[in-house]
Amino acid sequence: LQTLIEKSKAVGMKVETVIGDAAYSEKDNLAYSAQENIQLVAKLHPLITQGNRKKEDEFEFNKDAGMYVCKAGHLATRRARQGKKGRGENQTDTYYFDVETCKRCLLREGCYKDGAKSKTYSVSIKSDEHLAQAVFQESEVFKTKAKERYKIEAKNSELKHRHGYDVASSSGLIGMEMQGAMAIFAVNLKRILKLMS
Template identity: 50%
Template sequence: MALKKAKTGRRTAQETHYFDIKHCQICPSKVGCYKEGAKSKTYLIPLKSDEHIFQKRFQEAPYFKEKAKHRYKIEAKNAELENRHGLNVARAPGLLNMELQAATTIFVVNMKRIITLINQK
């Protein structure tokens, strides 16, 4: 039924279908689809990979929604590690040095929390 079909976009791939207006004017299901006086009719279909579809279904699951409620707590701790304690930039090259920096930073933050808990009592 479509006159022409084209694939567009690199990052957000879409399939565009171009329709003949003469067919749209006499189509029984034109309500909500065809507007009077239109010169052309196109319909876009976003092309999603299997990974996108799987991730979309996962995000609609109750397990994900329950975990997302508690995410703000973890994000606040990560933001403290990155912004206040310099974990956003590696101080030395190499995976071992990055692991050492992460371990010492986490140790310092945990000690800081322990001290604040002791001082509260």
């Protein structure tokens, strides 16, 4: 993303907004967009916004105790933070449960594995970039601009299906670049002619 934006700026484009899919919402791109004052309209990956658990597998957080409670009502005994702050990766809070209680629990099926030495529940701590993007993602501006994404996919489909950009017609990167340039040139020329008429 950063390379594409820099190339666009080098040829005189003013980049204010970038619309893309979830692949564009990685942490480095979010930081770069914020630094360059560019709106990045790309949804965060669901693993970041909702985690990798199904709703029915989630534990509840007890605000008074500052700990998670399992579905059977047992409170975690301690909490530890995993990962180094400022290394570009998200940290996690890991909550530890009493294994002896888990061994006797009626709801241990699918929760506690027999013979396990510990029972933990980990929660990812979102970075400042991810938190800011999650807030932006819920705004009306984001939702309105995200509705324009289908136009990009339609143009990609036209390039692939009508102009042969789905399969390389020659080997090597130079051949691919030339094929891409010609396909995009043809599509742009068609669009110019349509707008002129």
